[in-house]
Amino acid sequence: MKRQYFGTDGVRGPYGGPVINETFAARLGFAAATRARKAGQGDGRVLIGRDTRGSGQRLLHALAAGIAAAGLRPVSLGILPTPAVARAVLTGGASLGVVITASHNPAADNGIKFFSAGGSKLVDEDECEIEALLPDDTSAFLAGMPASGPATLVAGEDGIMDYCAALSRLLPVRSLAGWKIVLDTANGATCLTSAAVLRGLGAEVIPLGDRPDGANINAGVGSEHPEAMAAVVCATGARLGVAHDGDGDRCVLCDETGAVLDGDELLTILATHALARGRLAQNTLVITVQSNLGVDRAVQAAGGRTLRTPVGDRYVLEQMRRTGANLGGESSGHIVCSDVSPTGDGLVAALSILGVMRETGRPLSGLRRILQKFPQGTRNLRVRERRPLEELPGLAAAIGSIEKRLAGRGRVLVRFSGTEARLRLLVEAPDETETLRGLDELETAARQELAVL
Structure with a gap:
């Protein structure tokens, strides 16, 4: 069955258009919650996070109205990175997770993506089932919706604190003391998380894109504009730079010279390092058809293998689950370290690279040489x-x-x-x-x- 509304990463489009509007959000919330209720998994809560777009709050209220009408309890986590919502669903036993975001798209766009009770992204069949359950009429449960919305509002700091605490444990205490890191949070959902984790580990963080105003997400900053991060790295003598996208599920890095590393380079560094230490499950790296052939050659030379999937990190995740792999991702910077996170996480990826730098004592400019890209x-x-x-x-x-x-x-x-x-x-x-x-x-x-x- 062909999907009508869902793309490679949820439903996305211009806010106020035929798909991303309050009416459709209510329909989608009702359908997704109906499916989750029938599945009978989790505790009946639907955890909802969002990025910093101005339209997010309005979509939240409509989405929550549909969820409540289907018999589940919507809980707003506030502004929170996508992977933090997925983690909260997994660890908290919720029935469903929802993130209102258009990721790296401009502020005029928005979108909605879902996570199952286990914190994983939905597969194509799940999305087809949701589309089949879309109601034709939402007037019954939109008419009585109060201006504040029906969501049970929970302090977003709870989700932020749990997420930051978990990721802070990935590296030893104060292990980044003396490290100067440029951090570009794209005026998006990671503004309250990534800097806190890096500073907690002892790093000196030079912030960029950390003042969201509802209309400036991804505007000249973030992973779509790594030149901004690279320029600050060169100007300040930082050891490296990290740039997120708007919802924090991916990142790109630059080395101490300002040279930008994409997802292929990061994956190759992580995979070959893990292979050398017996940490790459099944000796397998999962990548997409978009990745450079040089990745295959580098991983094979290190004694591993690569498996390719269609574009989309959820297809990477599906293949990882099928094969038992624990590392995969995309050239765009979506990197999945499944031993740590149930979905792609830009901060986990950055911390993993920092871990390799610490273990090897090598700068990022040296580590990147392992990948010889095909033109x-x-x-x-x-x-x-x-x-x-x-x-x-x-x-x-x-x-x-x-x-x-x-x-x-x-x-x-x-x-x-x-x-x-x-x-x-x-x-x-x-x-x-x-x-x-x-x-x-x-x-x-x-x-x-x-x-x-």
Whole structure:
């Protein structure tokens, strides 16, 4: 069954649009809570967190109205990173977790994503069931909703304190004393958590993007704009920089020279370090089709293997559960350390890298050399509509031609974004000239068959 509303990471879109609005939030809350109630897991509470977008509070009230109408008890945790909500669901025995966020998207967007009773993201089948339960009419439970909303408000500090305490235990007490770290929290949900943990471990934190106003989340800061973090690292002589996205489920880092490391580099560092110490479960790293071929080569050279999934950290999580792997992630910076967190967690990833730096005594600029990337080029084409790729024979022919020419010396990936109306093109090849040639051919074919804006 094809999903109508859910993408690769929940439901997302412009606030006030056809999907992200109070009416649909109430419908979605009712459907998700109905499914959770029928499943009979957990204590009947639905824990709700949100990022710093101005629209979050309004969506919270509507979402909670739908949840309450379905017979479960909505509990607002306030502003809290996505992985902190997942952890709270897992450790607190709740029936469902919800986060109101559009992650790295601009402030004008918002979204809703869910976690099951065990703190894991829903799979496709779960989301199909929720869509099938969407009610046509919400007037009955929206009409009587008070202005303050029906959510049982719980001090957000409770969730923050529990999360920070758990993550502070990942490194020895005061083990970062003398470390200067630039931290960019994207004016988002990690503003109250990541700095507290790093400072608690003894680090000197230089904050960036830590003054949310409801409209500035991800605006020129955060993981989508790592150049801001890198510039401050260079200016202050910091040992490294950490940049989160708006909801804190991913991060990118930069080394002491200001060079930015993406998720592929972080995963390779973590995987090869774990392999050398017998800590990588099943000797397996789970990555997506988006990751660079260099990751496979580096992990194989260290004695491990890689498994690839479709794009989306929940697909990574599914594969990890199936195979018993304990490390996986995406080039975008979603990194899952399942021994520590039930979902992707940017702060866990950063602390894990800091742990490798401490154990090896090596700077990040030295650790990153383990990954030799294949030249990779990407392009994102904004399109009027997402059409099945099998309906685009010209594009398919271009893909086949490039793959034949590369003959195993690279790869081609063409896919539509799961959250935006964009066609994503990727080519990896032995050299930059061949990479650009492949991208040009793909874009030409795409423009002939799609309405590119």
